[in-house]
Amino acid sequence: MDRASSEGEATRKRLYTVPGIDRSASIDRLVVGESALEDTAQIFHDHFGDAPALIIADESTYQAAGAEVYERLSAADVETHTEILPARSRLAPDRERGDAIAVRIRELDAKSSGSRPVPVAVGSGVVNDLTRYAAFNAETAFMSVPTAVSMDGYTSAGAPLVDKGFKITIQCAPPRVILADLNILATAPAEMSGWGYGDLAGKIPAGGDWLVADELGIEPLDGTVWPLVQDNLRGWLSMPEGVRRGERAALAELFIGLAATGVAMELYGSSRPASGADHQIAHIWEMEDLSHRGEKVSHGACVAIGGLTVLTLFDWLIRQDLTTIDAEATASHAPNWTGLEGIVQAAFANGTIAARALEEMQEKWVSGAVLVDRLEKMKETWPVLQERLKRHLMREPDMRELLSTAGAPVRVRDIGLSPERHRATVRKARWIRKRYTVLDILGEAGLLERAIAESLHDGHPLYA
Template identity: 50%
Template structure:
């Protein structure tokens, strides 16, 4: 199905991608799996799924591949429990794959991420058959996996080809579509975080990746009720949006276009294996709540006048040793604290630079605030949209109490060297006030 790459941003992004050769999104697309495979892969296929994703798309995928003369083997993970996004699981898949076999992941977030990691370590391309519009990782050049308990985005090649059958995706559980909406919603505050880093001269906005995410974002988020109802056009927009976000990350070379404070907060819960009712809380649900909390911080920040900041705050701010002590207090000794210390060291600035930064903020605040207002939406508006999409918004909805939300928001910035609103609030001495204002009433 040739697409007009000049008019279609997704086709244009695929044309620019060094790794993704084709993204096929259409109703009934699974019937074309054999032809798609023949265009991009050789040899036999190993179909990797779990019980649920196999039921959603496995037999159709297998039949389509077999009909095209492609030999297949099944590797189906038993659930429950839902597979965990760990390097250990990815390694077990890598060892399971036979020489010359092409991995075909049939599923959504975790299955794609572990297959991506296994394929990359084998230096082999893989085919991704997405079964839900639940996250943005199908086309992204990284796998967010835990290794010895520390969650990080490990650089990997994305799928060479991605197939999204909109009939299958529309039948995915409503909650999963809500997760995808939540992951996309996070791009609103993540874009604001990038604007801050750009304005401070820390990380310039990339004019290729930015419009891929932010150009269509308000449109993809505009009709949450239709997404919840499984409306084909709305689901198609959501899946295409998530796919474009993945490509933006690959073209930019990091997850900056898609991930800021919202994801840092979410990653802490994911690293804790946050569970509810015996099931792990999904990435998209954690991001939805992280997004809401970040927007509440922004609501408060935008009501402040940063032209009146006191640069002498830099002289009273915690030094690196004090930050290390806070990290140890937050995470205890061990791998997580050690990694967090490295990330925090990478963005720590000395007192003179800190003073300069506050001076800069005082100077640029009117312009920066205007840019942020144009990017953001009020937290209350986002909360209503998330709920209409079937996604959570309040921490309590994913089983996180007020004290844990407070703790997570305070500690999330230690996880990544990436500069976000959490760093701006910390460096200006406003973080505790902002958190207190953003928390739900006790």
Template identity: 30%
Template sequence: MAAAESSKINMPSGGGRVRSATDDVDTILIGAGAIGEAVLYVEEQAYRSIIVAVDANTYPAAGQRLEELLRAKRLAVHVTIIKPDRQGDVIADEASLIQLLHDVKQQGAEAVIAVGGGTIHDIVRYCAYMAGIPFISVPTAPSVDGFNSKGAPILIRGEKITIAAIGPNAIFADLDVLMKAPSALTAAGFGDMLGKYTSLFDWSFGSLTAGEPYSLAAAERTRSALLQCVNQSELIARRQEEGIAALMSALIESGLAMLSFGQSHPASGAEHHLSHYWEMEYIRLGKRQLLHGAKVGAACVEIARLYHRIADEGIDGWSNSGSHERESPAAADAIAANWPQIRKHIADIPDSGTLTGLLRGIGGPASVSELQVSDELLARSMREAHRVRMNRYTLLRAYNERANAANA
């Protein structure tokens, strides 16, 4: 198979087929009929036994067809349908992980194919890693930028932890499947991308004020994926092949930017911390989960609103004199010293009205109230969500530490 020798995936034009390879993933194919190519790939790798991991929705969407094509090649294939929890959600908890690990062992599987969205991928990436075998990604919706991530967020006794696991050896994103994805999932993928406006700001902010590691190349790569989505938003909204291909390639690009940098900074800032905070609250209360990207999109609107307000309030309050109560006094000094640049970077984030309009245009929830996140939860998360990742210095964290110091 001839793979383009590029570390960057080529952007599809006119919904055309794109095949690329990177250091981390040996084949990335976005195109109609990509499932057929996945079968050829499996054949080439000469796996003697393979598991197709699906859920009750992704089996009819793509898993069944994949199973039939693999069987037609006389390959030994077993289908594992991951069962939902009591709320009806498929989640990456102990029960799902053991269900798949058991089948991997029982079948002597030499590889697993993840057919589904982010959660199926997380379950598979963890199990393949634990079993010491590779996995292949067949996304069924352009819903999240984590398909090619190496980190597996899993739930152990209700606590979310992220295990450093493995990424897929190959990705086959079949536009015939992705075009039929439920529109809420496509809108969620757009929301996850829109969140890069605030994550990219927070990353530059953290590097400027707290010396966090930074890569201009990874930041630019993420920004160009983000702008590709925004520029194609009408085609995505109309679920045109060109738009869906652009969204899918942007999600994969964002994942590759994180892989190349080695951490999630390019794609995850305060908007993701809010989203994680809401997720943990819903797990605690046993409520049905909201889509990751839907939360990120709505959270991005709230963070953008706050950051523009902070910019409007100006430098007063950031100068550190007399506030040694502050948790990060050196960073507060750095904010004052770098204020003009910080303000300029905030100006690069669209205002909350523009972001709301973009989300609405795609047909996703455009606000926290449409997501049915309560005012109380929103207010509490805006005060506390920075504690989700205390190794990140975001403007949300700086703002909350300033407020806490003022109240001390």
């Protein structure tokens, strides 16, 4: 890469910097600014030489930005192809579709005499996830042109896809180059920025989940990525009104926050820095293909509701006194592995999902004497953990206010759920990931049902 031209461009155009980006081993260039697309051809050339480009977009994102990328690349004599997918409501993040795009890349590669073709994802969540997966499978680098500040995956290595009905995250590689043009992002539908805000807001309860796992000795905090996300989070979330109005400065903060959490995931090697029970709850609805008014409910909308749910449970938990737990009695009432198999199979009608959930549970499930030890540790560490959670977390009503101002959903009916279905999700969300969260501490302490009954009652604003 041409460092000199990169730095020249930085002073001229890169008004915004993303913390941690210089430590990314995969992302060479991330430009966030107004009119960032003006330099598309130069930047493509700097990073990919004379490679052909394959623009991957859906029908609406091609109109929003894909056509401009096409013209700029073609005008600069880049051999440019397109792969236009159906528009978002019909576009699902299916692994088979990703495989088909990988085939297209390999076909182009076979015909090309020079460098490997470079996929250019022009779109938001699904387009980027499919491209990331396809590029990785076809063993080529890719470039991303985001069209909405709608989710946290632009800089991430993981491609959350649906494989035979089960939501999985496949580790791939982040884009080598990201061009985030604020003029384009500001024209995205306002609700999409609300989804991105919801996705970023979820990092607050996800931080609470990590504190729980840290204090119980299950997964220690990381000294680099914890501050990268958590020390900046409230600042990135500080302009909800501007997000709803599509103001460029507010969208830039939001994009930077989402981009930095993606980098944190890359540096840490898993999604722990950015994803906890809030995302597990959201993944259940994504696997169930949750739809509202004929549209698939977006990831960020699911996370907004998941995050409020988890903060509600945390608000309840921090009022409890776990030092009085009777460890022996609690462990004796807990199901053993065979009992758990029955519970998980009953929770998921789809046998494949139940089997995958049990694989995840094998990693974190404890019973018998090990559970007694875990509960003793809980009792011993509770006063410290309780304080840390109080200090770190935002109260649910405060988060509700922010989300509502940003235009994100704050009631379960905003995403087409009944209170019963919402509560059923809270009961089963912990089964689908090995990651330890507030749902696990509540479950192991024998408190999950009480927490649901006392905090997620019919009068909760989530059910208004």
